[in-house]
Amino acid sequence: MLFNSFAFGMFLIVVFVVYWFVLNRNLKQQNLMLLGASYFFYACWDWRFLLLLIFSTLLDYFTGLQMSKAKVQRIKTFWLWLSVSINLGFLGIFKYYNFFATSFADLFKAWGIYLSPFTLHVILPVGISFYTFHGLSYVIDIYKNRISSERNFIDYSLFVSFFPLLVAGPIERATHLLPQVKKARQFDYLKAVDGLRQILWGLFKKAVIADQCADYANMIFANSANYTGSTLVLGAIFFAFQIYCDFSGYSDMALGISRLFGFELLRNFAFPYFSRDMAEFWRRWHISLSSWFRDYLYIPLGGSKTGTWFKIRNTLIIFLVSGFWHGANWTFIIWGLLNALLILPAVLLKTNRNHLEIVAKGRALPTITELAQMIATFLQVLVAWIFFRADSVTQAFKYLRQIFSLSLFSIPQLDVNKAQLLEVIMLIMIFIIVEWQGRENQYAIEKLTWLRKRGYRLGFYYMLVVVIFLFTGKEQQFIYFQF
Amino acid sequence: MRHFLIKTLLFTAMSCLLMAAITLIPGYLVNRFSKFSIKKNNTIALFGHSHAECAYNDTLISNLTNLSHSAESYFYTFQKVKKYLPQNPQITTVIIEFSNNQIDTKMDDWTWGYTYMSNMLPQYASFMAPSDLELLAKHNSKYFMNCIGITARINLIKVLTFNYDYTGKTGGYFKIDGSRQLPASDVTGKTVKFSPKKTTVSITNLQYLRKIIDYCYSMHKSVFLIRSPQHQLYEYRANEAEFELIRKRYFNDVRFLDFNDFPLKNNDFADFGHLNFEGATKFSKYINRFILSGTLNPGATGSFVQKENNIIYSISSDRYPL
Numbered sequence: 001m002l003f004n005s006f007a008f009g010m011f012l013i014v015v016f017v018v019y020w021f022v023l024n025r026n027l028k029q030q031n032l033m034l035l036g037a038s039y040f041f042y043a044c045w046d047w048r049f050l051l052l053l054i055f056s057t058l059l060d061y062f063t064g065l066q067m068s069k070a071k072v073q074r075i076k077t078f079w080l081w082l083s084v085s086i087n088l089g090f091l092g093i094f095k096y097y098n099f100f101a102t103s104f105a106d107l108f109k110a111w112g113i114y115l116s117p118f119t120l121h122v123i124l125p126v127g128i129s130f131y132t133f134h135g136l137s138y139v140i141d142i143y144k145n146r147i148s149s150e151r152n153f154i155d156y157s158l159f160v161s162f163f164p165l166l167v168a169g170p171i172e173r174a175t176h177l178l179p180q181v182k183k184a185r186q187f188d189y190l191k192a193v194d195g196l197r198q199i200l201w202g203l204f205k206k207a208v209i210a211d212q213c214a215d216y217a218n219m220i221f222a223n224s225a226n227y228t229g230s231t232l233v234l235g236a237i238f239f240a241f242q243i244y245c246d247f248s249g250y251s252d253m254a255l256g257i258s259r260l261f262g263f264e265l266l267r268n269f270a271f272p273y274f275s276r277d278m279a280e281f282w283r284r285w286h287i288s289l290s291s292w293f294r295d296y297l298y299i300p301l302g303g304s305k306t307g308t309w310f311k312i313r314n315t316l317i318i319f320l321v322s323g324f325w326h327g328a329n330w331t332f333i334i335w336g337l338l339n340a341l342l343i344l345p346a347v348l349l350k351t352n353r354n355h356l357e358i359v360a361k362g363r364a365l366p367t368i369t370e371l372a373q374m375i376a377t378f379l380q381v382l383v384a385w386i387f388f389r390a391d392s393v394t395q396a397f398k399y400l401r402q403i404f405s406l407s408l409f410s411i412p413q414l415d416v417n418k419a420q421l422l423e424v425i426m427l428i429m430i431f432i433i434v435e436w437q438g439r440e441n442q443y444a445i446e447k448l449t450w451l452r453k454r455g456y457r458l459g460f461y462y463m464l465v466v467v468i469f470l471f472t473g474k475e476q477q478f479i480y481f482q483f
Numbered sequence: 484m485r486h487f488l489i490k491t492l493l494f495t496a497m498s499c500l501l502m503a504a505i506t507l508i509p510g511y512l513v514n515r516f517s518k519f520s521i522k523k524n525n526t527i528a529l530f531g532h533s534h535a536e537c538a539y540n541d542t543l544i545s546n547l548t549n550l551s552h553s554a555e556s557y558f559y560t561f562q563k564v565k566k567y568l569p570q571n572p573q574i575t576t577v578i579i580e581f582s583n584n585q586i587d588t589k590m591d592d593w594t595w596g597y598t599y600m601s602n603m604l605p606q607y608a609s610f611m612a613p614s615d616l617e618l619l620a621k622h623n624s625k626y627f628m629n630c631i632g633i634t635a636r637i638n639l640i641k642v643l644t645f646n647y648d649y650t651g652k653t654g655g656y657f658k659i660d661g662s663r664q665l666p667a668s669d670v671t672g673k674t675v676k677f678s679p680k681k682t683t684v685s686i687t688n689l690q691y692l693r694k695i696i697d698y699c700y701s702m703h704k705s706v707f708l709i710r711s712p713q714h715q716l717y718e719y720r721a722n723e724a725e726f727e728l729i730r731k732r733y734f735n736d737v738r739f740l741d742f743n744d745f746p747l748k749n750n751d752f753a754d755f756g757h758l759n760f761e762g763a764t765k766f767s768k769y770i771n772r773f774i775l776s777g778t779l780n781p782g783a784t785g786s787f788v789q790k791e792n793n794i795i796y797s798i799s800s801d802r803y804p805l
Contacts, residue, residue, distance in 0.1 A: 006625070020484060187484050196491065419640070465498040466505055470636040472629055473601065 001044045002478065003253045004207050011041065016260060020187055027184050031158050034261065038163035042127070045167070049125035052090065057160045059086055060135035064149035064156075067142045076143060083139045087132050094124055099328030127167035129325060133292055134160050138174040140296055147174055155181045162263070164254040168247070168478055170268040170288035177263070185262030194446070195259030197461070201445045202252030204464050206478070208471040209431050210246035212424045213238040216414070221389055224399050229408030232399055236382050239389045241428055244273065247286070250478045252443055266291075271439045273432075274359050276373035278343040278380060279352035289325070293318045304347060315347050316340045326388070331396060335387040342380050358439050427471070506631060509638035513609040516647040519566040521548040526573055527774065529709075530560045530695070531580025532593075536657045537757040538711035543767040545775060551580060552654035555603070556593040557691035558615070562607040563653055564695050568702045576779055577699045579692065581708040581739070583719035583726050584756070590688035595623040597630075605634040606653070618687070658760050659753040684725065689733060696737055705781065708737050712745040712766060717755040742766070 001008045015037045023029040043050045063083040070076040101117035108115050138159070141147045150156040159178050165171075220227055220235025227235070251268035258265045272284035282290055294303075301314045316337070323336020346352040359374065360366040366374065383400070390396035414421060438444035445464075451457045521528065525548045529539055533553035541549040550563065560579070568574060584590075593599045600619060608616070608631070620627040641647060699706045708730070713720060720743075730739060751762030758766060773779075 006628070187487070189484075189487050192487050193490075461494070462498060462501055466501055469502045469632045470505070470639070472632050 001041060003250065003257075004203055004472075011037075012257065012260075019261060024187075027182075028154070030185070031154050031181060034163075035154055035158045035161060038158070038161040038166060041163040042161065042166055045126045046123070049128075052125055052128070053131060053161060054157075056087065056090065056131060056135055057157050059083060060139055060160070061150070061153055061156045063139050064142050065151070067139065068149035080139055080143045084136060087136055091128060091132050093120070094122060094128055096324075096328045130169045130171055131160055131166060133171045133289075134174075137171070137292065137296065141174055147178070150174070150178060152182075162258070164257040164263075165265060168250050168254070169286075170251060170254065170266045171292050172266060172288070173292075176266060180263050188262065191259050191262070195256040197445060198252045198256030198259065198443050200256075200461065200464055200468075201443055202249040202254075202256060204468055205245035205249030205252065205431075207249075207468050208427060210242045210244075210249055211473060212427065212471060213242035213245070216416070216421070216424065217242050217389070219416070220414070221391075221395075221399075224390075224395065224402065227402070228410045228413055229403045229405050230410050231412040231414060232403045233382075233408065234412045234414070236386055236389075236399075236403075240273075240378070240382055240385050241431075243385065243388070244269075245431075246478055255443075267442060271358065271435055271444075273378055273381075274374055274436070274439055275377050276355045276359055276370060277346055277351070277377055278339070279346045280355040281377055281381060282339070282343060283356075289322065293322055297321060304352075308348065311347055312344060315344055319343070330393050331387050331390050334393055334396070335384055338384045338387060342384070361440060427467075502635075505639065506635040509635065509642040510609040512642050513638050513647060517566065517609070518648045518650060519563075519570050519653065520650050521550075521567070521571050521574070523573055527576040527578060527779070528567060528571070528574045529578045529580070530564060530654075531555070531709075531711075532585065533657070534582050534584075534711045534713070534756055535580035535709070536654060537659055537753065537759070538763055538766055539770065540656045540658070540760075540763045540767040542656070543764065544771045547578075547770075547774065549656045550654045553657065554593055554599055555654070556590045556599075556685075557585070557688050557695060558594045558618075559603045559607055561691045561695050561698070562610045562615070564698060566610055566649070568699070568704065574704065576705045576707065577695075578707045578709050578740070579695060580711060581692070581730070581734070582710045582713065582743075583717070583722050585688060585692075586684050586722065586726055586729055587719060588683040588685045590685040591622070594685075594687060595619050595627075597623065597626045600626065601630050601633055604630045605637040608634040609638060656763070658763070659757060660760055662750045662753055662759050684729070689729065693733065696734070705779065706737050707740055707779065708734060709740040710743045712742050712747055712758060712762070714749075714752050714755040719756070745769070 001011060015034075018033060019030055023033055039050060039053075042053060060083055063079045066079045067076050070079065098119045101119055105115045105117045138147075138150075138156075142149050150159070155178065158181050159172070159174060162172075162177070162181075217235055217238040220231060220238065224232060224235070248269035255265050255267070266288045268286060268288050270284040270287065272281050275281035275284055298314055298318045301317060302310050303314060304311050306314070319336040319340035320333060321336070323332040323334070323339070326332040326335070343352065346354075359370050386399050387393070387396045390399060435444045437450045438446060438448070441447050445460070448457045448460060451460055525546050527547040529535060529541075529547055529549045529551060531551035532555050533551070535549065535551035536553050539547070539549045539551070541547050550567065552559075564577070568577070595618075600623060604619065619630075696706050745766060747758070747762050747765065751758060751765060753759040753762075
C-alpha cells in the first residue's frame with residue numbers, strides 16, 4: 001500500500017474515522033487500534049515479515065525491561081549488547097549477507113581462488129533499516145539513562161510500528177515519540193488542516209516531480225554509455241530532483257498523516273538544495289538519520305572534540321556507515337566516502353557550523369556569493385548522486401568521465417517527446433520557486449505568505465490538486481523503501 | 484471536528500468538480516473538432532495491428548490508406564473507425580486485419596493493460612461511449628483514473644494549441660529494414676516446429692471486431708477481413724483450429740482474404756509475425772494488382788486470385804526454403 005495509492009487513501013479515511021469518532025475518548029483503545037492498523041498496513045507488503053517486526057519489537061521491549069531491572073552495570077551492558085547484536089544480526093542477514101559473501105568470493109578470485117559462496121534468496125523486509133534503528137535508539141537511550149523502559153507493550157509497539165513512519169521513516173526517538181503515544185490526544189483543527197496541506201505538498205513532490213523525473217533519469221542512467229556529457233548532467237539533475245522529491249515527499253506525507261492523528265514526527269528535510277556548503281547540506285538532508293548517527297555513533301566516538309586524526313576517522317566512519325546503511329553495494333559505500341571527503345575540509349577548518357540559518361533569511365533573493373555557494377554545493381551533491389544512482393562503481397566512473405569530456409559543451413540529446421520534457425523542466429522550475437518562497441517554514445507551502453489573499457492560497461491548493469491529477473501516471477515505488 | 488470534516492468534504496467536492504471539468508471540457512472540444520482525414524482519392528481504409536502496419540506499403544497500393552497501428556486491439560480500432568468513416572465519405576471499402584494472435588487473450592492486455600491503455604486511451608478517450616470507458620474501468624480500475632489524468636493533460640494541450648488534427652497520428656505503414664536472424668535449425672527440418680501457445684480467447688476483442696463490422700455495415704461500406712502473411716514458424720499459428728472455428732461461426736458474413744501462406748522467403752520477414760521492407764514491397768505490389776483487378780468489387784468472382792495464385796504458388800518452391 002503506497003501512500004500515493006487509492007487503496008491507502010481509503011485505508012486512511014477508515015482509520016481516521018474510527019480513531020476520532022468511535023474511540024475518541026479512550027487512549028488505550030486508540031493506541032491499540034493504531035497498532036492494529038499499522039500491522040495491517042505492514043502485512044499488506046508481506047505478511048510473513050510481520051512476524052519479524054513483532055519479534056524485533058518483543059526483543060527490544062523485553063531487553064528494555066531487563067535493563068531497567070538490572071542493578072549491576074555489567075548485566076545492563078549484557079542486555080544492551082544482546083539487543084544490538086540480534087537487531088544488527090537480522091539486518092546483516094537480510095541486507096548484507098549476500099554482499100559480504102560475494103565480496104569475499106571476488107576478493108579470493110583476485111588471488112586465483114575460486115569460491116562459489118552460498119547466497120540467500122530472500123527479499124529485503126520493507127522498512128527493516130528504519131524499525132531496527134527505532135529499536136536500537138530505544139535500548140541505547142535506556143542504557144544511557146536518558147529514558148526509563150516502557151512497561152506498556154502496546155504503547156511501545158506503536159512507537160516502533162506507527163504506520164506513517166514504519167517503512168521509510170523519519171527515524172524516531174523514544175524520547176520524542178513515546179511521550180506523545182502516552183498522552184491523551186485532542187483533535188486540533190489547525191493541526192489537522194496543516195497535516196492535510198503537508199500531505200498535498202508531499203503528494204505533489206512524489207507524484208508530479210519525482211515520478212516525472214524518474215522516467216528521464218532511468219532512461220539516461222540505463223543507457224549512459226550512449227549519451228553526451230551534457231545529457232548525462234541532465235540525467236544527474238533529474239535524479240537529484242527525483243530522489244529529493246521522492247524521499248522528502250514521502251516524509252511530508254508521513255508527517256502530515258501523523259498530524260491528522262495528533263502526532264508530531266521529527267522533521268526529515270529542510271530545503272537541502274539551498275545549502276551553502278556540504279556541512280549545511282547534511283544538516284538539512286535526511287535529518288533523522290544524520291542526527292541518529294551523530295548521537296549514537298559520532299559523539300560516542302569522540303565527535304569533533306578530539307584530535308585531528310580522530311576527527312578524520314570519526315567523519316569517515318559515520319559517512320561510510322551511512323552509505324552502507326543505504327544498501328549493500330559498493331556504490332553506496334563510495335557515495336558515503338565521497339561525502340566524507342567533501343565535508344572534511346569544513347570539519348577540519350571548523351567552518352562546518354558557519355551556516356546554521358536558512359539562506360537569505362528575511363530577504364527575497366540571495367546575494368551573488370550565496371547563489372554561487374548554493375550552486376557549488378549542488379554540483380558537489382550531484383557528483384555524489386551519480387555514485388548513489390549508478391548500477392556499479394564502474395558505471396559511475398564511466399558516467400563521470402563522459403561528463404568531463406568535450407561533449408559537456410554540446411546541446412543535450414534525448415530521444416523523447418520534447419514538449420513533455422519541457423513540461424517537466426518547467427514543473428521543476430516552478431517547484432524550486434515555491435520551495436524558495438517557503439524556505440523559512442517547516443515545508444514549502446506551510447504558510448504561503450507570498451500569496452497575500454486567502455482566495456489566492458485556496459486557488460493554489462486547487463491548482464496543486466489539478467496538477468497532481470494531470471501528471472500522475474502509474475504510481476512508482478518510493479526509492480527509500482529498498483533501504 | 485465537524486468544521487474540519489465539512490471543509491475537507493467541500494474541498495474534495497470542489498476538487499472533483501474541477502477535475503471533471505478539466506477532463507470533460509477539453510474532451511468535448513477534441514471530439515467536436517478532431518480531424519481524421521485521408522487522401523480524397525483513397526477509397527479503401529485498412530485497419531489492424533502491427534502485422535498489417537508492416538505488411539501494406541500504401542505508397543505502392545492504389546486507393547488504399549493503411550491506418551494500422553502496432554499493438555492496437557479492436558477496442559481502439561473501433562474508436563478510430565467511428566471517426567474516419569463519417570469524416571471521409573469517399574471510403575467505400577474497409578479492410579480489417581484478422582490474424583491468429585487477434586483471438587488470443589493477449590488482446591485483453593492490449594486493451595486495458597496499463598502500458599497499452601496509457602498510450603491508447605489518451606488518444607481515443609474523447610470518442611468513446613460511456614460503455615467503452617466503463618469496460619476499461621471495470622477491468623483495470625487501479626490505473627484507469629491515472630490514464631484519465633494523462634488523457635486530460637493531453638487533451639488540454641491539444642485545446643490550448645488548437646491542435647485537433649489526428650492525420651498521420653493514428654497509424655500508417657511502418658518500414659522495417661533487415662531481418663531478424665531466423666533460427667536455421669528450425670527451418671531446415673521437414674517438420675515445421677512451432678513454439679505452441681495454449682489458446683485462450685479474448686471475448687472482448689472479438690466483440691469489438693463484431694462492433695466494427697456492424698458499424699461499417701450501418702455506414703453502407705464493404706467490409707473484408709484480411710490475414711497478412713505469417714511465417715510458418717509463427718507461434719500463434721498453433722491456434723489455427725480455434726481461429727477458423729471462430730471465423731466461421733462469428734464472422735462468416737464477412738469475406739475473408741487469407742494471405743497467411745503467401746509465398747515469401749525467410750529474408751522477407753523482419754520476424755515470424757512481421758514483414759520487412761522487402762517482404763512488404765513484394766506483398767504490397769501483389770495487393771495492388773489484386774485491388775486493381777476488381778476483386779474487392781461487389782460480385783467479383785475471384786478469378787484474379789485463382790489466376791495469380793496459380794502463378795505465384797506454382798513458382799513458390801523456394802518459399803520457406805525447406
